Structures are given as C-alpha cells and as structure tokens.
Amino acid sequence: MVNFTHSISTKQFLMSGNKIQPPEYFIWETHGIHAGTGNDHVKHGVDELEKITEQAIAKGHPNISFIIHTPRLTRFRYAAEKRLDVKFIRGDNAYFNYPKKIEKLKEKYGNEISIKYGIELEWLGADLGLQWNRSKIFQAQNADFVIGSLHFSKEGIPYDGSQEEADQLIKLRGGVENYWLGYIEELIEMVDCSWEMIQIVGHLDLPKLFAPIPQALLELDTSDHILARRMRFLLEMISEYNLALDVNLAGINKGCGIYPHQSILQRAKQLDIPISLGTDTHSIQNLGNHFERGIKFAYEVGYKHYLSFSKTIPEKRPLRNSGFKEEKYKVMNLGIEMLNLRFEDRKQRRIPKFSFGGEFRTFLEHHKNATSLGDFEAIRIRKGNKSVTISNSVPENSSSKTSGLLSHHRDDPGVLSMIFNALASEEINVETAYLNTNNDGTATAFLTLSGDENAIKEAVEFVRGTGGDSFIEIRVGDNFDIPELQKGKNYLLEVDGVNLPIAISKQMILSIHNNSSGVLLILLSALASQNINIKDLKLGQRGNKGYAILGIEESSNSVSEVLKKLGPQFFETTHLQLGSEGV
Ligand SMILES: [Zn+2]
Numbered sequence: 001m002v003n004f005t006h007s008i009s010t011k012q013f014l015m016s017g018n019k020i021q022p023p024e025y026f027i028w029e030t031h032g033i034h035a036g037t038g039n040d041h042v043k044h045g046v047d048e049l050e051k052i053t054e055q056a057i058a059k060g061h062p063n064i065s066f067i068i069h070t071p072r073l074t075r076f077r078y079a080a081e082k083r084l085d086v087k088f089i090r091g092d093n094a095y096f097n098y099p100k101k102i103e104k105l106k107e108k109y110g111n112e113i114s115i116k117y118g119i120e121l122e123w124l125g126a127d128l129g130l131q132w133n134r135s136k137i138f139q140a141q142n143a144d145f146v147i148g149s150l151h152f153s154k155e156g157i158p159y160d161g162s163q164e165e166a167d168q169l170i171k172l173r174g175g176v177e178n179y180w181l182g183y184i185e186e187l188i189e190m191v192d193c194s195w196e197m198i199q200i201v202g203h204l205d206l207p208k209l210f211a212p213i214p215q216a217l218l219e220l221d222t223s224d225h226i227l228a229r230r231m232r233f234l235l236e237m238i239s240e241y242n243l244a245l246d247v248n249l250a251g252i253n254k255g256c257g258i259y260p261h262q263s264i265l266q267r268a269k270q271l272d273i274p275i276s277l278g279t280d281t282h283s284i285q286n287l288g289n290h291f292e293r294g295i296k297f298a299y300e301v302g303y304k305h306y307l308s309f310s311k312t313i314p315e316k317r318p319l320r321n322s323g324f325k326e327e328k329y330k331v332m333n334l335g336i337e338m339l340n341l342r343f344e345d346r347k348q349r350r351i352p353k354f355s356f357g358g359e360f361r362t363f364l365e366h367h368k369n370a371t372s373l374g375d376f377e378a379i380r381i382r383k384g385n386k387s388v389t390i391s392n393s394v395p396e397n398s399s400s401k402t403s404g405l406l407s408h409h410r411d412d413p414g415v416l417s418m419i420f421n422a423l424a425s426e427e428i429n430v431e432t433a434y435l436n437t438n439n440d441g442t443a444t445a446f447l448t449l450s451g452d453e454n455a456i457k458e459a460v461e462f463v464r465g466t467g468g469d470s471f472i473e474i475r476v477g478d479n480f481d482i483p484e485l486q487k488g489k490n491y492l493l494e495v496d497g498v499n500l501p502i503a504i505s506k507q508m509i510l511s512i513h514n515n516s517s518g519v520l521l522i523l524l525s526a527l528a529s530q531n532i533n534i535k536d537l538k539l540g541q542r543g544n545k546g547y548a549i550l551g552i553e554e555s556s557n558s559v560s561e562v563l564k565k566l567g568p569q570f571f572e573t574t575h576l577q578l579g580s581e582g583v
C-alpha cells in the first residue's frame with residue numbers, strides 16, 4: 001500500500017502572485033472531454049471548444065484533450081436516438097471539420113495551453129463496420145491518438161445506453177454471463193482487427209455500468225471460468241500489440257467505479273500494459289474531476305507512469321508529481337519522439353528500452369528493465385537496431401587544436417553545398433563539421449578533411465574563384481581551435497552509437513548513407529535546390545555507413561519530398577519535425 005504524503009485535491013490551486021499554478025496532481029488526459037460538435041453529428045457533449053479551453057486555462061491546466069466519436073452506421077443507435085429520430089449519426093460534416101476546428105483553437109490558445117485531440121473509434125463489427133472505420137480513420141487527420149471503444153453489441157444494442165437496453169440484451173443472450181462473454185469476444189475481435197489503427201483500448205469493462213461484474217473477473221488471477229480465461233487472453237493480446245489501457249474515470253459519477261476494475265488493472269500491470277488516464281467527461285462542470293482518485297487508483301495497483309500521446313507517439317509521464325523532475329521527463333520524451341520518428345507508423349507506439357546515466361539514474365527505479373550508464377549524464381533509448389542518446393548538458397568538446405578548413409560566408413541556402421561540391425570534385429572527404437550562425441547574416445563553417453593536401457588547396461582556390469561575394473574568408477590551416485557547439489536546450493549525443501553531438505532544434509534531418517565522398521553532396525544539393533538553409537551539421541561514420549545530422553530552418557517545407565528522391569545510396573533519411581516540449 002502506498003501512502004500519499006501530500007493531501008491531494010485539484011481544488012487546491014496554489015496561487016503565487018496573480019499566476020495560477022497547475023494543480024499538483026494533474027493528468028495529461030487522453031480520454032478527455034467530449035465537446036459539442038454540431039447538429040449533423042451524434043448528440044454527445046454540449047460545450048463549445050473555446051469555452052472549455054478558457055476554463056482549462058483558468059484552472060491552470062497545462063493541457064486539454066478533446067475527443068470525438070467516429071460516426072456510426074445507422075444500425076447502431078441508442079434507444080434515445082431512435083425515439084428522437086436522430087438520423088444524423090453519420091455526422092460527416094462535424095467529424096471531418098473537427099481537425100480544422102482544433103487547428104483554429106491551437107492558433108488562438110496554443111501559447112497558453114497544450115491542446116490535444118483524439119478520436120474514439122466505434123467498433124461496429126468486422127464486416128461493413130470495419131471498412132467504414134478504415135475510411136473514417138483515414139480521414140481523421142492529425143489526431144494525437146485513437147481510442148478503440150466498444151459501445152454497441154453485434155445485435156446493435158448498446159452496452160452503455162440504458163438499463164432497459166442492457167436488460168434487453170441480457171435476455172437476448174440468455175443471462176449476465178453470456179452478456180459479458182459476448183462483450184469480451186467482440187473486444188477480442190476489435191483488437192485483432194483494429195490494433196494498427198488505435199493506440200488505446202477504451203473503458204475495458206464497460207458492461208458493468210448496467211450489469212454486475214461477474215465473480216470470475218474479480219478473481220481474474222485464479223479463476224478457471226471461461227470469462228476469466230477470455231479476459232486474460234484479451235489482456236495478453238493488448239500487451240502483444242503494445243496498446244495502452246484507458247483508465248477511465250467516467251464510471252465514478254455513474255456509480256460503477258473506475259474502468260477497468262482493479263482486478264483487471266492488476267493483471268494488466270503484470271503484463272506491463274501501459275495506461276492512459278482520462279475523465280471521459282461530456283460537460284465542462286466535470287473538467288478535471290477525479291484526477292487525484294484516478295492517479296491514486298493506478299498508483300496502488302503498482303503503476304508509476306502513464307502515457308499521453310502526441311501525433312500517436314506515446315509520451316511517458318509520472319503519476320506522482322512529488323520529486324517530479326519535469327525537465328528530465330522532457331528530455332526523455334524528446335528522445336522517444338526522435339527515435340520513434342525513425343520508424344514507420346505501426347512500430348511507433350512500441351515503447352523503447354532505456355538506459356539512464358548521471359542524474360537521470362533516478363529513473364532507473366521506475367523502469368524495470370532499464371540499465372545504468374554510470375556517471376554519463378544522458379538517456380539512451382533503443383528499439384530494434386536503432387538508438388539515440390540525448391542529454392540536457394552540453395557534450396564535452398576536446399580543446400585540442402586541429403587542421404581543417406575554415407569558411408566565413410553568407411548564411412544563404414546553397415553556400416555550404418558549394419564548399420562540399422568543390423571538395424567532392426577533388427575526391428576529398430569531410431570528416432567532421434561545425435557550423436555557426438552569426439547574427440549578422442553570415443555563418444562560419446569549420447570542416448576537418450581527409451584527402452590529398454594539394455587537392456584540398458585546389459578545392460579552396462576553386463571556391464574562392466567561383467564563390468563571388470558569398471565568401472568573406474575561406475582558408476585551410478593546421479592550428480585551428482575546435483569551435484564550440486551551438487547552444488540548445490537539449491543535445492543529441494549519438495545515433496546508433498555513432499558520435500553526433502548537436503543541439504536539438506525543431507527541424508532536423510538524419511541521414512545514414514553510403515560512406516563515400518560525394519554522397520553527402522547529393523543531400524546538400526537537394527536541399528539547396530529547394531532553398532532550404534542548413535543551420536547546423538554534424539557528421540559521423542562507422543564502417544561503410546556515413547551519418548549526418550542537420551539542423552535546418554524552421555520554415556522549411558517540402559523536406560520530406562526531397563528526402564524521398566535521394567536515391568539508393570541513402571539507407572535512412574528521416575525528417576525530424578519535433579513537437580516535444582523539450583526542444
Ligand atoms: Zn466511450
């Protein structure tokens with residue numbers, strides 16, 4: 001049992017000056033608030049997006065998470081909808097315009113609060129329902145997460161509609177046990193068919209809203225009852241597919257308790273299934289209610305973390321704020337984001353493995369299989385054959401003097417590629433690079449090179465002769481100080497174990513390519529052709545692989561297009577568009 005040392009209440013806002021401090025136990029919600037949508041959509045949630053957002057800001061919440069149901073097939077309707085003859089549950093207009101509404105909301109309030117938006121994907125069966133859902137998911141652009149939820153039985157009767165509807169279905173199925181068994185089987189089918197489309201499974205034991213939860217599910221660890229066996233199988237499946245469980249607080253107000261029941265969550269914990277948290281509220285009055293109860297509930301089962309999602313990528317967050325090292329979590333989530341962007345969609349949700357060093361070692365106790373990096377102040381994150389190591393402290397610079405090429409030039413797209421072009425034409429390889437942007441419209445580059453000394457001189461002469469007024473100074477020498485790294489909030493240290501120290505910025509490109517002279521020039525020329533300016537650059541190599549990491553201008557569009565066209569010499573090119581708080 002865990003005792004909380006602080007009394008916790010979301011009502012206790014700490015005031016400092018005029019600024020509202022966020023409540024101590026605040027949830028970055030996933031299954032958050034269902035807002036009003038519009039009259040062509042299923043009637044669900046009533047409040048305006050703007051009003052809700054303003055209230056969340058007033059309460060000092062760092063985050064607000066909106067959620068919208070996917071439109072349903074007409075066969076799946078609540079009794080109330082049938083009575084009122086609500087036919088517009090197809091709701092295409094409201095549904096498809098939702099992302100635009102959220103975009104506008106972000107423009108208006110994005111500086112004051114982090115706004116997230118997700119979809120509650122309605123399971124409507126494996127036949128037409130599945131095709132329907134695939135089309136809906138395809139059109140739901142830019143969602144931060146998708147929750148797979150089962151509200152309707154195969155028979156078209158809802159589990160969460162009314163007591164009458166539940167009773168009707170229980171009768172139809174011949175008893176409460178079969179009622180539950182049908183539900184669990186449908187959920188198994190849902191996960192099996194939809195796991196690639198969703199990140200989270202919603203309110204796992206929803207039927208307890210109108211029917212008693214069977215003893216077999218309360219004794220999930222020991223029972224040999226068919227219900228226990230199928231529920232255990234379902235949880236194993238959720239674990240295998242790396243989905244998270246929705247710890248959903250809506251059941252508190254409805255009198256059936258948090259979804260899922262403690263016995264189910266305990267089993268989930270044994271299987272290392274991550275959780276997300278949410279109030280699943282439909283009105284502004286309940287905004288943020290029961291946060292502390294939800295956190296306590298998960299903590300008592302043994303969870304130390306929960307997930308929130310950003311563009312379907314999971315972010316780890318601590319359940320307890322006391323001793324919470326916010327900056328350190330930002331470093332970790334930034335690393336997760338960088339690594340995940342290197343994978344295709346469906347592998348992104350898989351939580352990677354960690355190593356922690358220096359002050360980050362306090363994370364070790366919460367991560368079962370994490371290893372220590374000793375005093376090395378960094379977090380190493382790996383998945384399959386890919387890894388990144390990042391830190392919030394500036395990597396050490398060797399202070400020794402070295403030979404190389406120094407260029408002071410105008411900070412324009414294409415200037416850097418002129419240097420690389422001249423060097424490649426003389427078959428000179430660039431080994432390391434340091435770039436610096438000065439605030440007078442110029443930049444400096446220092447490159448260490450391998451190749452014939454005379455050839456290097458030839459190349460430099462060529463740049464001098466053809467570079468026009470782009471170059472203020474360019475020369476080779478053997479007594480240069482190695483320049484300092486550009487400064488940033490956080491630093492990348494290694495990629496796949498290759499040393500690539502660079503300040504992390506919002507837009508970067510990672511390239512892993514055939515390590516021969518001229519290959520990097522392809523990338524630089526491609527970027528120059530699109531007027532994309534390079535602000536920072538680091539190079540590394542191992543075996544036949546060359547590594548390059550580039551910081552590029554924030555306004556750079558068309559990067560992803562360019563990267564697709566580089567050709568077979570490039571093994572991996574990733575556009576790292578980073579949205580984490582740690583950038
Ligand atoms: Zn739901």
Ligand SMILES: [Zn+2]
Nearest residue numbers: 031034120280
């Ligand atoms: Zn919901």
